[in-house]
Amino acid sequence: MQADLLIHADWVLPVDASDSTLASHSLAVVDGHIAALLPRAQAEAQIDAAKTLELPGHALIPGLVNAHTHSPMSLLRGLADDLPLMTWLHEHIWPAEGRWVDQEFVADGTRLALLEMLRGGITCFNDMYFHAEVTARVCAEAGMRVLAGMIVVDFPTRYADNADEYLRRGLELHEHYRDHPLVRPAFAPHSTYAVSEAPLTRVRTLADELEVQVHIHLHETRDEVQQVLRAHGERPIARLDRLGLLGPQLVAVHMTQLEDDEIARLADTGTQVVHCPESNLKLASGFCPVQDLLAAGVNVALGTDGAASNNDLNLFGEMRTAALLAKGVAGSANAVPAEQALRMATWNGAKALGLEDTVGSLEVGKAADIVAVDLGDPHTQPLYHPCSQLVYAAGSHQVRHVWIRGRQVLRDGAPLTLDPPAIIEAARQWGARIAQE
Ligand SMILES: CSC[C@H]1O[C@@H](n2cnc3c(O)ncnc32)[C@H](O)[C@@H]1O
Numbered sequence: 001m002q003a004d005l006l007i008h009a010d011w012v013l014p015v016d017a018s019d020s021t022l023a024s025h026s027l028a029v030v031d032g033h034i035a036a037l038l039p040r041a042q043a044e045a046q047i048d049a050a051k052t053l054e055l056p057g058h059a060l061i062p063g064l065v066n067a068h069t070h071s072p073m074s075l076l077r078g079l080a081d082d083l084p085l086m087t088w089l090h091e092h093i094w095p096a097e098g099r100w101v102d103q104e105f106v107a108d109g110t111r112l113a114l115l116e117m118l119r120g121g122i123t124c125f126n127d128m129y130f131h132a133e134v135t136a137r138v139c140a141e142a143g144m145r146v147l148a149g150m151i152v153v154d155f156p157t158r159y160a161d162n163a164d165e166y167l168r169r170g171l172e173l174h175e176h177y178r179d180h181p182l183v184r185p186a187f188a189p190h191s192t193y194a195v196s197e198a199p200l201t202r203v204r205t206l207a208d209e210l211e212v213q214v215h216i217h218l219h220e221t222r223d224e225v226q227q228v229l230r231a232h233g234e235r236p237i238a239r240l241d242r243l244g245l246l247g248p249q250l251v252a253v254h255m256t257q258l259e260d261d262e263i264a265r266l267a268d269t270g271t272q273v274v275h276c277p278e279s280n281l282k283l284a285s286g287f288c289p290v291q292d293l294l295a296a297g298v299n300v301a302l303g304t305d306g307a308a309s310n311n312d313l314n315l316f317g318e319m320r321t322a323a324l325l326a327k328g329v330a331g332s333a334n335a336v337p338a339e340q341a342l343r344m345a346t347w348n349g350a351k352a353l354g355l356e357d358t359v360g361s362l363e364v365g366k367a368a369d370i371v372a373v374d375l376g377d378p379h380t381q382p383l384y385h386p387c388s389q390l391v392y393a394a395g396s397h398q399v400r401h402v403w404i405r406g407r408q409v410l411r412d413g414a415p416l417t418l419d420p421p422a423i424i425e426a427a428r429q430w431g432a433r434i435a436q437e
């Protein structure tokens with residue numbers, strides 16, 4: 001076999017059906033896709049590669065999928081900390097966004113987020129923010145995979161005056177990127193408390209027609225559920241169910257307030273859940289019953305949320321927090337074991353985003369979205385179980401190489417498609433302007 005690239009690694013964790021850890025294996029890439037994954041001796045005998053990479057002490061894992069974020073909010077990191085969701089949002093974040101968010105803010109904020117995410121092994125993310133056309137363009141330029149949110153809220157902003165205009169701008173984005181290999185549009189109505197019934201119904205019809213995902217904040221806090229119950233006489237999940245929005249296309253983010261019948265309904269409909277453990281902890285939003293959801297057969301992925309409520313975009317941190325928190329919430333040390341946490345950050349994320357045929361595991365035929373992690377670092381020595389070290393001990397600084405669709409975007413920890421000094425200088429200037437007011 002002729003390959004473009006052959007990588008020899010000490011371990012490969014493909015996140016396959018049996019959660020295998022393969023020692024001394026090699027992975028071949030042809031035309032941006034995984035063409036072979038086999039023992040090193042066989043690879044050496046069978047594969048003639050244009051380029052070969054030796055990675056002793058490294059583990060290869062699938063690119064991590066950040067299933068919920070607001071990438072440009074990296075420029076608001078640390079602006080308002082230690083507040084509950086509604087105070088944080090209404091008194092700090094929405095006023096700051098009203099004052100500062102324009103296309104330049106989104107371009108600079110997205111680049112800062114990409115720098116952090118690529119360095120931390122994230123190769124795909126699900127975004128919800130204003131000016132998604134700018135985020136999409138920046139991602140396409142940097143070679144990053146993204147689900148770009150076609151946002152909808154009821155209130156006017158500098159981006160759009162009303163729901164019709166939000167949808168019109170979203171549909172333009174869809175038209176532009178419908179066949180792009182890395183950028184995929186998805187609807188992103190903010191929540192059931194900020195989007196009324198008519199636009200939600202329209203989103204449902206359009207999402208069916210265009211076959212795209214619908215990404216929404218749902219049951220994030222007790223206050224949210226009470227507010228919707230008071231205003232409409234039903235809980236947010238019931239509202240979406242009545243509007244026909246529950247199902248495999250719905251990506252429901254946070255889900256800290258769930259009753260048993262709601263968990264059963266999510267499982268019956270195949271609704272996707274995204275767990276954001278660190279954002280939920282920081283805003284004191286509540287605890288997502290991850291173990292109960294998984295036991296009921298619900299797909300649960302992981303997200304960071306925005307950097308203004310986390311305050312980082314680090315899925316190694318989320319895997320660890322998710323695994324630890326699940327044990328505390330379920331009162332059981334075997335809730336969310338390391339293999340499950342890695343699966344949530346990879347395969348489950350891909351499935352939530354409707355990308356499970358393309359990414360999420362290192363299997364022949366899938367896109368070559370690959371991350372090489374150096375386990376020789378003191379943080380991960382000695383090494384009994386690679387997966388355990390990745391989830392419970394590794395830091396994102398141990399990510400050395402990243403490929404997306406076969407293109408190398410990080411080499412020896414250095415980004416190849418982004419300009420770090422320029423990105424950091426732009427972020428510093430935004431910080432100085434925003435802090436002055
Ligand atoms: C319509 S663009 C997205 C909108 O969502 C806001 N946001 C960020 N994090 C959260 C969160 O955890 N819950 C609710 N809303 C959030 C963000 O500031 C944008 O305005």
Ligand SMILES: [Zn+2]
Binds near residue numbers: 253
């Ligand atoms: Zn969010």
